[in-house]
Amino acid sequence: MRRHNRSNDSMREIRIAGDYIKHPAGSVLIEFGDTKVICTASFSEGVPPFLKGSGTGWVTGEYGMLPASTHTRNQREARKGKVDGRSQEISRLLGRALRASVDMSKLGENTIIIDCDVIQADGGTRTASITGGFVALQLAVNKMLAQGVLADNPVIQAVAAVSVGIIDGVPMLDLDYDEDSGAEVDLNLVAGADGKIVEIQGAAEKLAFGRDKLNELLDLGFHGLNALFAAQKKVIEL
């Protein structure tokens, strides 16, 4: 048995609190067990230079961790004078994942920035960020629709993300920090509510894996995603 009496195919407890921060258009506090991430969606006029005059909008993401969110305090990125490679990578993933959920042509020349800041880390911070980031995005869009800033709903479908991994040869769902540290394979799956893949990132530093294992991991991942889509719905449909 895994900690907290989890079976290999069960998620940690999922909690999503909507409207968590008052200034941005949309926001949530999302928790996967002990992992806690504040996700906000800020709406602003204007688009990056490459889209000026195109009539379409943009969605982008930024990811960060508070210094004391990790087991051992990590140095503040602003002090180092740069964004870590890992943070940049996750920010880029976050942006791609959420753009897959939006029809940019219905945004007008506006930008939605999704900020995901980890306040407590225990594995799965990037999947929690994507999952919570979508809810923040939806809440912001709802607000913009209500205010008449947007005419049509630009959201195509919900997007969520889950991690799966192989530990001692056994595929497991939603790894926590300790499990992740010892995993042979770590795979993050981002998908739409229609069950199609938006992004797949799987890496094996220790042991390469066969296509059969890949399929087992995907089965587990889609199983976990169902729980996430359900949790998102509860907040969005309030």
Added chain:
Amino acid sequence: MRRHNRSNDSMREIRIAGDYIKHPAGSVLIEFGDTKVICTASFSEGVPPFLKGSGTGWVTGEYGMLPASTHTRNQREARKGKVDGRSQEISRLLGRALRASVDMSKLGENTIIIDCDVIQADGGTRTASITGGFVALQLAVNKMLAQGVLADNPVIQAVAAVSVGIIDGVPMLDLDYDEDSGAEVDLNLVAGADGKIVEIQGAAEKLAFGRDKLNELLDLGFHGLNALFAAQKKVIEL
């Protein structure tokens, strides 16, 4: 009357939740009305170079704001590649204020870093950071004493901070963001539980002020500090 039915000498509602983040030795979520700051105290072995071999420890502080914590989203400092002047200034103030509460010689060659990260800003973020930072520090020290890492209690006395200001000629306590934006004078007062001044910073960009006004502001400030010391006590003595 001020918003939320406040009189000129009343604080906003003060809430301090202890042990808010699980990894650091001490932590709180402190709220002054709508201002919310996560304060953590991380204990680590070793001291900065100028103290090596001295046998004494060090306390330092770092302050940051989440991008969407403010009325209008502010750019992430890590993206800008540097800490803003304002953040540096508050970080330095935070460190000085908390060092005034600790007998460094009882820390051994260890360092306590206080991280204050604003998740929602509505004025008074630096005073909430100092006030909450002290509680996080005390909780960390309590833990280190319980674990035997520290032999003697290095805390001399509690430290807290409050803002006061003059609006249309009238001194007021604990300004929120709207009040602060229109104030003629803005003064932050850091004091010890013994009623002595640890730091005073008052600035008048619009209208210089006389010593009589300074005294009125200090009266108001010490009045507010009593409420803060009481709120700190409730968490620390749990």
Added chain:
Amino acid sequence: MRRHNRSNDSMREIRIAGDYIKHPAGSVLIEFGDTKVICTASFSEGVPPFLKGSGTGWVTGEYGMLPASTHTRNQREARKGKVDGRSQEISRLLGRALRASVDMSKLGENTIIIDCDVIQADGGTRTASITGGFVALQLAVNKMLAQGVLADNPVIQAVAAVSVGIIDGVPMLDLDYDEDSGAEVDLNLVAGADGKIVEIQGAAEKLAFGRDKLNELLDLGFHGLNALFAAQKKVIEL
């Protein structure tokens, strides 16, 4: 038909020239059609701090592009004062991929740095970098074995990488720049010579894809990898 009379499952012409640069322990110029990358493997004593005293070594990678290597000149990263997010991401992928081919415990406390610098870009620069980077690594290891610096061969097996994508619904192998720009799905597959997956990264910014398409892409990818492993062998076994 694709450009250069390619069918959907054929690679561009693969050329690997060994010992291309004289100073580093190993080096190649690798070409996938018009994509050209200089890959070098530099051997140095010492390891990063987290491995000091462990007796094991380290393999890491760095990726860059010459300013005029791309269709439109891109600004020199050194001038911008930072490594782009994209370059960092590829550098990290390169390091992970090559570490999967080496038994670090047989390296002693030594580091091999793989530098992959694109001198002409036409799609697939990251897969060419990994594929060429492995050859440079192997040539460096051969030299170190010949010189007696290494006692045992630390290389476990060859590693190579290929890109596959979906264009107008059709899966294709080894996309060039124009194909890549219009692809609905872009997937990079890193695998070992034993046919197992080292890393898989697939992204759909435009259209999410089903598991059936994922399988088609993997079939194509493994087909392409065979050609790459054969091309690597010719240089290594000289």
Added chain:
Amino acid sequence: MRRHNRSNDSMREIRIAGDYIKHPAGSVLIEFGDTKVICTASFSEGVPPFLKGSGTGWVTGEYGMLPASTHTRNQREARKGKVDGRSQEISRLLGRALRASVDMSKLGENTIIIDCDVIQADGGTRTASITGGFVALQLAVNKMLAQGVLADNPVIQAVAAVSVGIIDGVPMLDLDYDEDSGAEVDLNLVAGADGKIVEIQGAAEKLAFGRDKLNELLDLGFHGLNALFAAQKKVIEL
């Protein structure tokens, strides 16, 4: 007795040489004993973005130290690639202090930058910078009035600054470096020629201080400011 036969309420010798540098609109070399600062006021068209179109101008300040100006050579900030926290803090104080002396609406959309560069440091560099910076500002304004660039005199009143501190329980005026290093309390007072407070910054890292001591310090400070306003006048009215 203090060094140079000073009593506790006496300033060091004050010297202000006007028109010290030929290119900027206004400039001085100011000396407080062995502390020497070059202050220049550069006039330029245009304002920061947040004032564009407002019809009002801006005054800002920048502070720096030459590497060999201090007891032990300090590293050049440009080499470190950033402005130190301390320099930023003083630059911000300098800007606020001088803005308090100017009616920005009479500047038109023009900016005055006050640069204060310490060439020899012996305590009180920030107070010398503000005091000398005002004279440079006034000289620049005089020139712009004479040239007809400005129609009305935008200067409201002179501004000057002084440091006071407590050493072994005794309040003292205008601390030099050695005195400052050993002080229990260090307070900088910026005021207008009308005797009102523009900024007050007092800090006690070692020993908190009561309101009685604060009043003694303010008495001393205002006493010192009289000498500074007199010294400023001699240069401005030439």
Added chain:
Amino acid sequence: MRRHNRSNDSMREIRIAGDYIKHPAGSVLIEFGDTKVICTASFSEGVPPFLKGSGTGWVTGEYGMLPASTHTRNQREARKGKVDGRSQEISRLLGRALRASVDMSKLGENTIIIDCDVIQADGGTRTASITGGFVALQLAVNKMLAQGVLADNPVIQAVAAVSVGIIDGVPMLDLDYDEDSGAEVDLNLVAGADGKIVEIQGAAEKLAFGRDKLNELLDLGFHGLNALFAAQKKVIEL
């Protein structure tokens, strides 16, 4: 005798391969013995701010080294977050040298950027960069003339560069890395095809030198330049 049977007044083997990189308007791979540099000339619309509206164009240069191009791997400048002093110095020299070969008024408001990236270093990388950079520039200009982007040929004359030095009191031409490391005097001579000096930079860290030695070095340098102008011609006149 020097390595490779060179006499004191002979150049290493010179090779220049034109059209080496396909995207930029002009490009070469230039080799001076084992020194190999990729030089590209990128043509772009627009000029730096100080030339806007002037009707004239600009030519500028950037120099870099691949990490493994040197005897011992050097750290990637992009990772250090800045351009080294040496690289900046050579970039500035490169720009000045090539501007001497072009009548900027015939460029229109367009910019040509010359990128010189050393892929293998064995002494003389800056002189190879200038010599190869001119060929890349000429090839780019030829292309722009053929396309009608430029109406008149803006090239005044060819420019090339050579190094000379004094080793054990003996002047020598075109130093390789080992020779350069031991030289008492190192002098780089940039000249036009008309035999006039564009730039001369000679430095004696070990032993100052008399004007007689300077003249001997210049004799040697002009001798070497003849070979370089001949090598340039062969590529340009193809």
Added chain:
Amino acid sequence: MRRHNRSNDSMREIRIAGDYIKHPAGSVLIEFGDTKVICTASFSEGVPPFLKGSGTGWVTGEYGMLPASTHTRNQREARKGKVDGRSQEISRLLGRALRASVDMSKLGENTIIIDCDVIQADGGTRTASITGGFVALQLAVNKMLAQGVLADNPVIQAVAAVSVGIIDGVPMLDLDYDEDSGAEVDLNLVAGADGKIVEIQGAAEKLAFGRDKLNELLDLGFHGLNALFAAQKKVIEL
């Protein structure tokens, strides 16, 4: 006639004030007409890593300009977050020039840093820096000899520098800013008191120049250097 009734072969007025700044071991204020530079020589224990354990010392230089030292205020380098290419180039020249005057083996493992900061610029700042830098260095060495920190005099001979240029075809000595801006050729000559060349840097952006002109420039330069060596002597032999 040139400004200030100068003939083509005359220097501007040279003034060197010794012991200008009290903290560093040696210092001067040097003036070439309206060009004013503070030069300091700071002595410190220890050497850069590449000299550790060698028993020999090091001399290095850093050059900067105050923001308002130039005709139009230039942005502070520390604010830009980097040292300009021009400042780096001059710093490197300064270091090389002064190392030519010192026998490093007699310094022990100590470092002398020469800081040259321009407080008012009117052409010739780099030559004034080298000329004044040598005096500061000599004064520091004298102090270290007097204190017994150095046993033997490490100074080999004086070093000075002068600029010469060609304006409308006419060679001229010691160009001021206006002359320099219009010069066809600009050449800086660094030499030892024995009349030998330490460094020569001549550049022709507008018109290449023949060897005859080079000789005329050198004649002028050595003529000017005599005046500089005489001015240095007066301060050093006090």
